[in-house]
Amino acid sequence: MKLKKLKWVHNFLNIYNPLFGKMKKTDTFSSDIQFNSILIFSTTALGDFMFNTPAIRAIRAHYPDAHITLVSSEKNRLLVENYDQIDSVVYWDNKIRNLLPIALQAKKYKPELAVILHSHLPYDVLFAVVAGCQYILRNTYDVIPEWFRKWIVAEYKPQSGHFIQRKLNLLKSLDIIEKDISPEMELTCKYTPLDDSNKVIIGFQLGTSSPIRTWGVDKFVQLAEKLIESNPNTIIKLIGSSRELSLSSVFLNKIKPEYSxxxxxxxxxxxxxxxxxxxxxxxxxxxxxxxxxHIAIALKKPTVSLFVTADPKISGPYQDMDIHQVIKKEYDPSYEHPMEQINTDEVFKAIHNIL
Structure with a gap:
């Protein structure tokens, strides 16, 4: 958290809100208020949005007649543009230079409540106030200073537990009861099923958003060869974004030609x-x-997920646990790269446990 930005936004809102804003004192908030227009923020990565879908679905169920506007990122447009749990969507890149025109788009829907599930502090709070919200609930990943809490009904400190559950816990402030909520993620865009389900198809996601969480290409090559040798009819599909083209090049150069x-x-x-x-x-x-x-989990497709520096209890599978194999190693600094701790044989065994 950048304290200087936080103080700037705080000081600005102290001037802006009495003149142009509609923010009310947090002690006037009540779960009995019937909100007619709600702003939900999910402006970060694809996986973060997937974690937020149970909470979004719960908000819709609790406020069936409210107009719900999603503040999303452009990179998730295909996921959210036809999402049946929301009524409208605006796209924001978390940058202050683009905040005003997008916040004014959202303001047209006269939002009363902002539920910030995952975004960037403090500009998300600034956005919500400029959009005309009266109250803000915010799932936080940093301790919020006491002087900034006048803008947020809840919450001020990071929670523990899985990301999905953290979002659902936040909704208790709206009297959305946990026993009435399903924690299952959902896919929010249409796709066309493929007609080759009779084959053994094993997917390899070679890259991650952070190199420290990425298993080595050499390991993936070894695993592919081991899988094909055990069943020559196995098809390996390499998936990933264009940012990961270099990984596929290395993989294809190293795999034995007879397995191409x-x-x-x-x-x-x-x-x-x-x-x-x-x-x-x-x-x-x-x-x-x-x-x-997280797409595979939402689709109820089996996975073998690899964790060392990340914690699967926070960001791993949270539903249908019987079809998912999680390999978690405690970080050993003697390894040059943390993910080297996971060897090919244990991943191969985990795949066969599923198959």
Missing amino acids: NNIVDLIGKTTLPELISHIENMSVLVTGDTGPL
């Missing part, structure tokens, strides 16, 4: 709906902690 017909390289070649279609027909997906893992 068993490899389908999709990295950088699919739209989001196409990627979902390919994941949907996989027998199992092998991946680190990244967006496609």
Whole structure:
């Protein structure tokens, strides 16, 4: 958290709100208020949005007649543009230079409540006030200073537990009862099923958003060869974004030539709906902690997920646990790269436990 930005926004809002804003004192908030227009923030990565879908669904169920506007990121447009749990969507890149015109778009819907599930402090709070909200609930990842709490009804300190559950816990302030909420993630865009489900298709997500969470390409090559040798009919599909093209090049250069017909390289070649279609027909997906893992979980497709520096109790599978194999190692600094601690044999065994 950048304290200087926080203080600037705080001082600005102290001037702006009495003149132009509608923010009310937090002690006037009550779960009995019937909100007619709600702003929900989910402006970060694909996986973060997937974690937020149970909370969004719960808000819709609790306020069936409210107009719900989602503040999303442009990169998630294909996920959210036809999302049946929301009424409208505006796209914001978390940058202050683009805040005013997008906040004014949201203001047209006369939002009364902002529920910030995942965004960037403090500009998300500034956005909510400029958009005309009266109250703000915010899932936080940093301790919020006491002097800034006048803008937020809840919450001020990071929670523990899985990200999905943290979002659902936040909704208790709205009297949305946990026993009435399903924690299952959902896919929010249409895709076309593929007609090759009779094959053993194993997906490899080679990259992650952070190199420290990425299993080595050499390990993936070893695993592919081991899988094909055990079953020559196995198809390996490489998935990932265009940012990961270099990983597929290394993989294809290192795999034995006689196995090249068993490899389908999709990295950088699919739209989001196409990627979902390919994941949907996989027998199992092998991946680190990244967006496609959460797509597979939402699709109820088996996964083998690899964790060292990340914690699966926070960001791993949270539903249908019987179809997911999680490999978690405690970080050992003697390894040059943390993910080297996970060896090919244990991933191979986990795949066969699923198959």
